[in-house]
Amino acid sequence: MGGRQAPTVYNTAFNHLQFWDGRARSLEEQAIGPIHNPIEMGETHENVVRKLGKVKGYQQQFRAVFGSDVNLQDLANAIAAYERTVISTNSAFDKYVLGDQKAMDEAAVRGMALFKGKARCILCHSGSNFTDNQFHNLGVPQVGPAKEDQGRYNVTRAEKDKGAFKTPTLRSITETAPYMHDGAFKTLEEVVDFLSEGGGSSQNLSALMKPLNLTPEEKTDLVAFLKALAGEPIKFQMPKLPK
Incomplete structure (x- = not known):
């Protein structure tokens, strides 16, 4: 068990930095991190490249797409390319702002007004992806195995970043519980x-x-609005690779 909740893959293409503490500067850098993390895959980059290189399907695809044998950088490029397709789209909110006044019910409409006003959500969850891509300390209680997680501070060593974590997107938030x-x-x-x-x-x-x-x-009403940010189901079909 890790010390943090797995962040959503939804809309990571729009993140300036990856992970809760922003330690990865790109999806490609993020993709190879879990491989050698001892509490995730606990592998080595070299061994994973070697194992994938023995799979005929991967051999063929790497040569067709990248013009090379299986290697770590293109492995990261491939994973990141897929992650950029995982986008939350066409929510009830999207339909509403595009003119369909019946897409959201009255509770959600009231919730949207609260979101922008009294509830102050928009101060951090701003823009079309509902995140400012910044780091904030909300005083969230530490319930995981990490007794004191300093968040962004572990990356920057700046006092202002102690206990600060990246603002997550609220797109399809109903699918990403638990929260924080x-x-x-x-x-x-x-x-x-x-x-x-x-x-x-x-x-x-x-x-x-x-x-x-x-x-x-x-x-x-505010929760009703948050539920209206759920996108359409993502269509996914596992590709068939020759063995």
Whole structure:
């Protein structure tokens, strides 16, 4: 078990940095990290390249696509190329803003107004991908095996980054529970309750965190809007490789 919740693959193509702490500068760099991580694949890059190189299908595809035998860089290029196709699209929200006034119900429409206003969500979850691609300390309780996860600070060593984690996209958020960097909350309702209270306690709590004092009805409307960000199911078919 790792110390962090696996981040979503949805819309990673639009991230400036990868992982909760932003330690990878590209999808290609991110793709090869888990290979040698002892609590993930626990392998070596050299051994994985050697094993894939023995598979006829991969031999043929690498030569056809990259003009070379299996190698680590093109392995990363291939994984990253696929990840860039995993995009959340055509949600009820998208349909609504494109003119279909019936795409979202009244609760979701009220929730959208809260999202932009009283609930202050848009301060971090901004833009078409609903993230500022920045790092913030929300005072999230540490529930995983890591007793004190310093987040972005582990990368930058800047005091301002202690306990700060990357703002995740809210696209298809209903499919990516549990929530926060350590999976501290099982439901969107729990997340909204936490944020409404102004987050948790931390010496480095983001200045953006303020008590919101949302009413039960407002919380329900906000969750309704978040559910309206769910995209259409992604069509996927496993390619057949010759053995």
